[in-house]
Amino acid sequence: MPKFGPTKAAIDLNETHIVPKIPTPIRLQEYGVGLFRAAFTKSALKKALKKDYVTVNGVLATSGTFIRGGEHIELSIPPKAGPKKKLIFPLRVLFEDDYLAVVHKPAGILVSGNSFKTVAKALEGNLRPSGHVDATIPWPVHRLDYATTGILLIGKTSSSIRNLNRMFEDKAIKKTYYAVTIGSMERSGQINAAVDGKASQSEYTQVRSVASERFGQLNLVRLEPRTGRRHQLRQHLSGIGNPILGDQIYGPDNLILRGKGLYLHAHSLQFEHPLAPGEPVELKAPLPLRFTKLFGDDIVWCFFFILLF
Template sequence: MVLLESHKVPKQETPIRLQEYIVGIFSSIPTKSGIKKAIKKDLVHVNGHKATTALFIHGGEFIELYQPEENTSKKQFIFPLEVLYEDDFLAIIVKPAGILVSGNSFATIYNALPQNLQKSTQKDTVPPKPVHRLDYPTSGLLLIGKTNAALVTLSKLFEKKTIQKTYHAVTIGNMENSGIITFPVDDKPSESRYTVLQTIPSEKYGALNLVELHPKTGRRHQLRKHLHAIGNPILGDKEYYIEGLVSYGNGLYLHASSLTFVHPFTQEKVTFTKELPKKFRRIFSNS
């Protein structure tokens, strides 16, 4: 095991349970649930001995937090990724369509990250991890946390909806120039705003639209369900479609094109963008 952090306990007026005392003491694991897991995995030592959740702290103890040594023999998923931005806390990568972000499969973005990103030099460094998800058939920008503090802080930004996400899609059929869709998704309030940027006639579909999308909530498959609900499903969507108007050739035409947020460690407002995939530009030559 590798020593991460250590702490000398000052004198305590009354004994306190270890798992209560060290919440917030170690920057590597700031949460109570994380501390509990670390204790159960024998990663917390008190005075040189493995700690238990039943241990009480009286003062004067020396607490050490460890992390397991990396298993270099573990099979690695070699999959080159485009890294749009990287610093010691976070990264922005471009997820190709047709790959899972995470899960039980070996071929995931999560398993490919260690080969594509530099390890953070911060004390609370962790294996890089996606902070949010994109569907398997969706391409575009994915925000990655590289430290425990970054993962916690970025997750809170998503919860507070202060990270602005922009998507682009190709939709089927005639549409209003802009609109707000508020159909519930999974019985939960949901909102998506859209603007039609370009429309071309189509013999098969009647019309194809290049649409800019801004989801205000983050429900599963929200944009796909919302556009289907107003009668304008996304081209290539095999789950939410109009009978007889399914395209099987080039996958789903949905792309996460932009992320805007305040960098939680530099406090700088940043915007990252990724141009539309070639399959979009083949349909809309001006995009």
């Protein structure tokens, strides 16, 4: 006997989706990522499934439900009290089409989460609605730390969000960062220290260095993380004795630069467009002036190098 979901009378938020023809069956908990604005992420969708908020053809779905094409999926969430405030927060849009967008994340704001002020909640007020058939609310497909600035990739359709998530998992998206580090260091190297017990790898190249009365030496460093652990670059650089300037977690207490923020910047992303395989995309977020100002007369050279690489 099928178990049916809640009645329409009890529903405050009701979203529906009709599955188009798909090549192979896929689990709902994978297919449904980015499908419904009220259960947008994979973890949120799992919670909605556990709470019996999702039905497929009128029957309550589970994490084991497979989608084969043609199904009617419905998300039904009981009412919550209180009006929802809209966040107005201007973001610099670096690129946008119907499938994805790239914005510049400023320091001092979370990418997503339960806080009212997040990049995710500000996206609708900064991006054009997608005209694609599976358009959904725009959503970040990766994270940057609260204090980190730079390039942030956004999906605007359900299919692009799924594809971009898969590309990050498969390491098909190349990320480049720049940081200002403290202390004398090798010109280049690879760091393989585990982060939180997991295998991790980062590569670095010293671009410029300058003597500093307070810090001994400051370095502009180009970084390429090969894995994506939380705080990976910060931990790796601290671990080799070259913490990032302004790092209040992994930097030494006597060398904290207060009031200037963390000198870590997500500079570029390289990947194939998720809806046009074989079409290369390279997107960059300009380096903040506060970085290059530290290197005095070398500022023009720094900008030239970073434009090339």
